[in-house]
Amino acid sequence: MPDASADASAAMVNAGFSLPVQGAVLRGTVQVPAGKTTLTQLLPIIQEIENVIVGTVSNQAKSVGREVSCRAGCGACCRQMVPLNVFEAEALTQWLQSLPAERQAELAERFHRALCALRDAGMIDKLVREDWVPEEETGTQLAVDYFHARVPCPFLENERCSIHPIRPLACREYLVTSPPELCQDPSVNDVCGVALPVKLSRALHHFGQTVTQDPRGWIPLVFLMAWAKGNAKPGDHVTGTGEELLQRFLNQAAELAKDMES
Numbered sequence: 001m002p003d004a005s006a007d008a009s010a011a012m013v014n015a016g017f018s019l020p021v022q023g024a025v026l027r028g029t030v031q032v033p034a035g036k037t038t039l040t041q042l043l044p045i046i047q048e049i050e051n052v053i054v055g056t057v058s059n060q061a062k063s064v065g066r067e068v069s070c071r072a073g074c075g076a077c078c079r080q081m082v083p084l085n086v087f088e089a090e091a092l093t094q095w096l097q098s099l100p101a102e103r104q105a106e107l108a109e110r111f112h113r114a115l116c117a118l119r120d121a122g123m124i125d126k127l128v129r130e131d132w133v134p135e136e137e138t139g140t141q142l143a144v145d146y147f148h149a150r151v152p153c154p155f156l157e158n159e160r161c162s163i164h165p166i167r168p169l170a171c172r173e174y175l176v177t178s179p180p181e182l183c184q185d186p187s188v189n190d191v192c193g194v195a196l197p198v199k200l201s202r203a204l205h206h207f208g209q210t211v212t213q214d215p216r217g218w219i220p221l222v223f224l225m226a227w228a229k230g231n232a233k234p235g236d237h238v239t240g241t242g243e244e245l246l247q248r249f250l251n252q253a254a255e256l257a258k259d260m261e262s
């Protein structure tokens with residue numbers, strides 16, 4: 001048995017996984033920490049699996065003439081309110097802290113400018129109120145208002161994502177097949193996308209809700225710098241060996257996917 005108290009940076013082991021994806025079962029093997037790890041530390045592996053799901057589903061869509069039109073250099077959707085899970089917020093905070101001071105200051109300025117633009121558009125008060133619910137009318141309206149404020153994500157540089165390899169799951173799951181110009185305003189244009197049969201972001205939100213006791217389990221990405229000041233470590237509350245934790249996470253994802261089907 002691996003020592004559960006060992007540091008997560010110690011030995012890695014292979015862990016097989018399987019996940020139902022559109023009538024088939026997606027199987028693979030990933031490397032996970034053998035010892036105790038947190039859900040935040042497991043994020044790179046979850047992102048790896050998400051990439052496989054997105055790749056599989058995109059290829060299936062392409063084979064029936066529905067190619068994903070999202071390309072580097074098109075940042076139209078990067079003016080939406082991005083749900084950043086608290087575990088993702090923790091990982092991005094650690095990444096930000098590892099950057100050279102000048103880059104940190106540059107990004108801090110970008111976040112500040114985004115918050116000022118949202119304040120000027122009257123959005124901050126709406127965002128911090130707790131009476132809006134994602135996927136209900138209150139949340140949908142807030143998302144539309146946010147998009148109409150036209151505030152770019154602070155990580156968007158020259159219409160490209162500057163954190164592409166570590167971007168949030170929500171960004172990976174946004175797969176548009178309609179012409180990119182329609183994304184200029186999804187609230188009035190008929191933007192079509194590929195529906196993912198399983199969304200790992202939902203499983204992550206589930207754990208986020210449990211840890212934070214917040215019905216969302218995520219924050220708007222634009223609040224990342226403010227959130228980081230609280231020094232929260234949500235990952236410390238969801239731990240296990242790499243294998244155990246991955247299995248628990250994928251079981252949750254499969255459970256939520258079943259709910260989506262029914």
Ligand code: SF4
Pocket residue numbers: 075077078079082153154155156157160161162163164167168171
């Ligand atoms: S994190 Fe990257 S992909 Fe996501 S909204 Fe920001 S710039 Fe766009």
